[in-house]
Amino acid sequence: MRLVFADHEPHLKPNPRRDHMSGVPELSYSTLDRHGGRVLAPGQVMRTAGQSAPVGTIYRYDRLLVDESVIHDSETREQLEKAIRPTGMLMESQAARSIVPGQGSYRVPVLSNHGDQAAVDAWSLLQRLRTMNDETSLSGEILDKVRLEHLMICSKGNPGVSGGEPPVADSRAFGLGRIPVDMVNPMPSRKQLDRRLRVAVLDTGVPNRHPAFDVSDRTEDEDTFVVVDHAFQAKLGEHSDSPAAPLDDPWEGPVHEPTLIGEVASHYGHGTFMAGLLRQISPDVQLYSLRVVHNDGLAYEHEVIAALHHVADQVEAVRRGDSEAFGVDMVVLAMGYVDESPDDQPGGWIGEAVHRLAGLGIPVVAAAGNQSSDRPFYPAAFAAHSQVENAAPVLSVGALNPNRHIAMFSNEGPWVSCYATGAGLVSTYPCEAKGSRMPDRRAKSSILNRHRESHDPDDFSSGFAVWSGTSFAAPLAAAFLLNAITDLGVTEVDDAIQASARAHEALKRLKSR
Template structure:
């Protein structure tokens, strides 16, 4: 496994803010946008309030906005928001707003008012209306920045979603199961998820009692979830308090399900789902097994670690920003309790994120809930390792590009943005790059675990029957062995997370100490070790 750190601190150069902001976006077919109630914000078509800069392109959910919890708690400010939106025939769905003290943005649906003419709601237009009302003095300035888009984030595996496309909206895959992947990229040697047989055994895993501090380093993987029954690792729920390699968090999953939009696809439970939504043909979804593949990478590189699997990604590779922020906030809350000495808290040591989005903010320096919670995690001594994206672009991809944005003070742990290397150490053709990328790791042609024994509807290219034993070419979605080769910055990021976890143990520092200084020391030493 190759890891190469850049020779400079991650930064957003002055020229980044002037680049063409149509780059760095997936070419999602309309059926996927419709499924997730999303739109593409196009700079040349987007309405802009007077005095506001033209936005960059992004993908967002059109019928909801994210409201800061402080705004929700202020009746006077909410009245200002209601009055301003009422001028364009739009209202916030107050009946569905859960007024809690949770320090995170809350998703709130947009609806037409009873008096409005037939039309559509649009979150971007609503935001620009509020900006205009603030500029005209009809709304308090405190509203600015407290109402934001709910971005649609994309997974960074080289398979359909998250890869740049040709504009063919039909998909180019059987039954349109994923957006078209550039043939030039595939012909360059980058295979889509492909089954392989693995002969080498998994590395041995020590008993927890043999580890320093009698505790495993815990890597939180926010992804598609996990599957049961793979012989490479065992899975249990956190509530069972078992020392399995993967633990799922049913309690957190219930929180995410409770805030989900019932008009959009809802993730039920912790386990990954194979089917392509709406298809009766048995195709495997483009990102089915994505989280299992990541868990297998960590199992190979850090066998003594533990993966905390949290399901936020749909099996088509798409993630709702508000659900990601809620999951990260819950993790940060538990880390904070551990730092305060709560013996019942079981904090994570590293967060691994293999998805992201391009922000619409001119200059690509977003603020808001995602930035705030990641800043909080790093301030608590938890490094956040993020895939840099697969668009062969230098446009910042968030949350990875937060590696180049300073926090409120010197963070005790970094955000690490990770690009992909080929096995020979060169930068992969598909990988994003730029001054905001902190390091690169092997992310092309990796072999890891996929759901065991799964066979999709795509058959072998050729079969011969009647001449002795049946013969056929390789079946591209028959994963009878439970292993596959796959590529993407999706897999470079958890490889770096795993190496950090392994270095933490190798350093001999006690992982039983939960205080901030000890956590910061562990992270700094581990990164120094893996950077050579």
């Protein structure tokens, strides 16, 4: 395995001939309905006169992201509510609060019908607000503070399969589907260290028990490989505004989606697989697991933003001398979205959260996406955006096949920083995962008290699996960078400048190998 860097600095390059739906993942109707999601297809939606047509994305149709300055100022909030009222929709923001006080800078107002005047749709509402020309019109300053909330998709598996797995035997499949395997090699031992590098992984979580690693809560102050945060998860659950099950527990689950089929959920085990890759390549680090992704692979933009600010708050608290804080040295993200802006320049607050971490000297390593597209996939594509002075790097990571060629499913483009192996990887998987798919053949053994059978495609009791995706290239790239930082011998840093310099020096050494 190796890390292959682009031979240029990441940058955004407009593509006027791009398919407007390029990069938009295919999701089943039931998955969209579970999260109140809707696909923005440029030819099927209202658009503002005189403005460029949007490009495709996926958003929550009855939610908006609104800057807290609008909500907290009674006069401004009244202006917004007054402007919305003629559209036939109402804004019910009183139930939505910031998950991270003081740093979220957004609220999630709920939109609802008012009579039969209009269907609830956040995109249509935004277009109407921009075209109003009467006493209810809003200023551009206020309009810039009201945006869509995107549904973010985890970057695993195979594109074009509507949330399912490709047939393992189908040679035409872009990626190799998740299948159970056994691990022959033991996990590398961990050294006893006074100070470990710590990496935050924002994903589907990890099981509370797995033979490959131990787990504890951050309040227990134990030197386990995985540390979870019950307090953060409880807060996330408390403020949940979704019809889907709240992410109020750090452990992955349930195993199956709420259907009658009984198959293992499409992204169940995703966070465990990422954790296992880090455990294999960089065993002496500590993983801080925050669960922000549902088991069907979807995450809400505002919850991801909240988790990023939560991590940044902890870093700042550590540097102020707070002994209770839990700082990190790196952040890994495997989810993202394509923005509706025709110039691929996203608005909103997720960029602010990523840039805040980089400004604190914390590298952010993000998966480039699995849509076989060159369209910028955010937050990975923030690697192509300019950073403040002395900021740590933001890396966007595409996937390689084992033969070092770019995987067919991987996104690529001038905004991708580097590529790591992301196809046919072996890593940890929750042992309790067992689905309804059966072996092709099964018979009773004539000698032992067990069955003879062909490979069971979804019995993961071995605790390991083969899987593919840029989701898994990202933690590998992060592990290489963590190991390079370790080789520098600089485990303690006092401020953002030192932390950023350490990250850039480690990255420079990786590129020179």
